[in-house]
Amino acid sequence: MPARRSLIAPSTNPLLEHALREKLLRRCPPAGSLGELEPLALRLGLMQNTLRPRFSQPQLVVFAADHGLAVDGITAAGQPTTQEEVLQLRLGRGPMAVFARTQGVELSVVDCGIAANLPAHDRMLMRKIAHGTRNTRVGPAMSLEQAHAAMRAGMEIGESLRGNVLMCAGLGVGAHESAALVVSRLTDTPIRELVTAGPMTSEETLAHLLITLQGAQGRHRQVTDPIEVLAAFGGFEVAVMVGVMLVAASKRHLIMVDGMAACAALMVAARIATPVTDYCIFCRSRSHRGLDRTLGLFRASALLELGLESADGTGAVLAWPLVRNAAALLTEVGEGEDPGPSQPAAMSPAPESVPVELPTQPADPS
Secondary structure (H helix, E strand, O other): OOEEEEEEOOOOOHHHHHHHHHHHHHHOOOOOOOOOHHHHHHHHHHHHOOOOOOOOOOEEEEEEEOOHHHHHOOOOOOOOOHHHHHHHHHOOOOHHHHHHHHHOOEEEEEEEEOOOOOOOOOOEEEOOOOOOOOOOOOOOOOOHHHHHHHHHHHHHHHHHOOOOEEEEEEEOOOHHHHHHHHHHHHHOOOHHHOOOOOOOOOHHHHHHHHHHHHHHHHHOOOOOOHHHHHHHHOOHHHHHHHHHHHHHHHOOOEEEEEOHHHHHHHHHHHHHOHHHHHHEEEEOOEOOHHHHHHHHHOOOOOOOOOOOEOOOOHHHHHHHHHHHHHHHHHHOOOOOOOOOOOOOOOOOOOOOOEEEEEEOOOOOOO
């Protein structure tokens, strides 16, 4: 069967790690004096397989789609529609767009499955799989064909993006709940631990939400394969992000994961190729108990905790200066200082890459 093939190498390299630790100790004694920046710098060096990691043309990509689950009234009254949020981003309005401009981060939005038809725009990539997913409570959110098509679209985006930094976030009414269903099934985490009520949410609304999500879980109780889980619960933005992440990791690019939808995409991608997580750091744009639990499943914490209550992607942009400064610990030199080699003197062989194959069409179930 024709397939799109990618190789993802684990970032593990004991010789390089030892050299990076020694370099950090020389540059910022005593060890640990710069807190979390030092292990971050170490990870960045391992990601790029070098003693001098460098980053260029950071991309913030927001993947947008609508979700059939939203028709069950699971979202708060007065919440902006997916279309309205995307239009604001296209116009460069809102904190996330402002911060992206000030940090020199290129912002783009991918229409993965918005219910409305939006006109073309310089900031938009049109990869609409359908006009929103179906209601997962009554059937699969998408077909396997659509899931594979969305992942292939993501891989094509990943191949075309400039630079070597990818900030991922999802957007859409029902996106958090759909992603929570994916995470819950792939990790056997109770769904009630992945969703939460806002300060204005009544107990009745929260109870309705849990009943709806548990109904969706019951509808697809036999589904365990990661791509089948993705198809069962959605959403299109998660599926497209899976493909983008796999390609970014195969290029040893940094992936900044922000929000529940991006975490769900990484969860699926890691089931396809485990080393993809080696290239990820986590960010957050809102305080949310479900996101706390999800980050715990990755044994990770957000790079920057500011108590934000903003659109996913905002935290990633704000964390970008920390990444640049962590890399600077290894790359920037003072006047007359020897920059040193980019590799240890006797670099060990690179770890064997893990192949990733996505078929151009799903296998015939018969």
